[in-house]
Amino acid sequence: MRSSRPGGVVEALESVLDELSGERLDGMFGLAPLERLGGLLVLKNRLDAEVARMVRQCELADAAEVDGKASMQSWLRGHARFSASAANALVRTGRALEHLPAVAAAFAAGALSAEAVGVIAPVAAERNRVAAAEQGVDLAGIDELLAEIASTQFHPQLRTAVAHYLARLDPDGAEPDPTEQRSLSWAKHADGSLTGRLELDAVGGEKVQAAIESILQASRPAGDTRTRAQQQADALVQLCDNQLAAGHLPVLRTSKPHAVVTIPIADLVDPGTGPGAATLGFGATVSAARARWLACDSTVTRIVLGPEGQPLDLGRSHRVVPHHLRRAVEARDGGCVFAGCDAPSHWCDVHHLVHWADGGDTSLENSGLLCERHHTKVHHGFRVARQPDGRWRTRRPDGTEVLVLPRPTDEQVTTRAG
Known part of the structure; x- marks a missing residue:
């Protein structure tokens, strides 16, 4: 729309912009x-x-x-x-x-x-x-x-x-205190997700970038179409996960820092998604499916509540998966067992093939290593199973198998299925 304000040059520019915006672009190539x-x-x-x-x-x-x-x-x-x-x-x-x-x-x-x-x-x-x-x-x-x-x-x-x-x-100016140049703040949304703002001095920024880049470059699966920002955020979460699992962080009120999930027993054993059923330690609300995924391995303390809200299971002042069992699972699996994933063992959780809430025992036979990404997939319909010959097979929610190259011939698939 043409402006009615005075100014011949501006009006002429508006006219040119009108003409530009009216040009067709769909036929332009090369x-x-x-x-x-x-x-x-x-x-x-x-x-x-x-x-x-x-x-x-x-x-x-x-x-x-x-x-x-x-x-x-x-x-x-x-x-x-x-x-x-x-x-x-x-x-x-x-x-x-x-x-x-x-x-x-x-x-x-x-x-x-x-x-x-x-x-x-x-x-x-x-x-x-x-x-x-x-x-x-x-x-x-x-x-x-x-x-x-x-x-x-x-x-x-x-x-x-x-x-x-x-x-x-100003070569002789006072060297600024790097701690005064650093700030980290975030806002928590209704669904528990965070939006943050980070400001660091040059040296602090270099250290953070070096740590995140090391994790990002060490895990670049083929076909990953996520943006650079998504990959960096995932690497930051992995960095924190590694530190929580290592147990070297400062003690908070007599306890080592860890994630906490509180969930009613009925929601825990219900195979449904159960939106909004569980509460995390810092107040976020997550689904029962997410809580079941978190409760698989050692970085989370589970608190299972009975019908009247009384704690039935305070879970894990010691890990559900003891150290000796985790070492055995790591030695056997070597890394994530999801088809096509090369995540190393120290990035993985120990997944209960049959969830402990459904009667699955904490044993070598009922355990498998899964990285965070594929652990989430398994709790959303994908399945992993270990064959008698020691090989792992991965199936999609529709039952079809996830295969990696070189893929077997039809004859081999028929033989194996038989």
């Missing part, structure tokens, strides 16, 4: 869509540069006051629905461009992105400009150099260059 995208990205950079310039002019003119706002940051949050961080970044960019003409020119020409200019912006902060002047630094030369780096190098190289400049600007 190089054509990439060329169109490249042109749009350059135009986006140019438009972002003009927006930043306009925001700065509004700030200088105290235009936010016209709408009763105290600052352009608050105007952007209230009128443009910006987040606080995005509003602050845009205002900082507008201010920085006044002192970095080479960067501003490259931005206006479409050679730099708004993100790149945001990385450079701290160079033009007042305290850094004062420090540069006191040390005789040629800010104009730095401006031109950073504009060239931003337009010719990848983003990590730009971040490194800016960080190097700012560090050299």
Whole structure:
């Protein structure tokens, strides 16, 4: 829809955008869509540069006051629905461009992105400009150099260059306390899931990345289509699982840290899913099926409640699967027994083939190693079974067998089934 506000250039731009959005894209193939995208990205950079310039002019003119706002940051949050961080970044960019003409020119020409200019912006902060002047630094030369780096190098190289400049600007400054730069917070949702925010100093971040990357790279099954973020989250959970199982974490109120699941006995023995039947130690509610999965091995304390709510089974001040049995299962299975999985034994739970709640005993014959991913699968319909010859077979919920290459011929399948 055409804007009724004054401004011939803006109205002309709206007209062009209307024309662009009306073009059909479904017939574009090969190089054509990439060329169109490249042109749009350059135009986006140019438009972002003009927006930043306009925001700065509004700030200088105290235009936010016209709408009763105290600052352009608050105007952007209230009128443009910006987040606080995005509003602050845009205002900082507008201010920085006044002192970095080479960067501003490259931005206006479409050679730099708004993100790149945001990385450079701290160079033009007042305290850094004062420090540069006191040390005789040629800010104009730095401006031109950073504009060239931003337009010719990848983003990590730009971040490194800016960080190097700012560090050299104050080489004798006090070394910050890394513990003051770290924070971890999360919000718990109604279903018990967590959303978190993590901030770490460079060294702390390096350690966390090294630990998570080691687990992520050690378990890269073929055909894994999860995103990098999903894989990293899974590695973080595995890292915690390993530590809980190792028993080396600090004691909490006379007990080693562990997960706790509380569930009524009726829900535990019921083969149904049982949504919302069990409660975890930190208050989350999970299904009975999930509780049965958690109760298989050693990282969880089970508390089974009778009909009147009295504890029937406090389970596991010692492990349900004793150490000597786990070692025997590890020696026999070597790792996850689910078809096609190569997870090592120290990533696995000991799964009861017949659940102890259904009368299954805790024995070598009734046990098998399963990694977290496949342990979940087995508690959601998949089945694993050990054959008399020692081989493991995995079946889907529909009864068909999960086979790995090289797959047997029809004759071999018939013979084995017989």
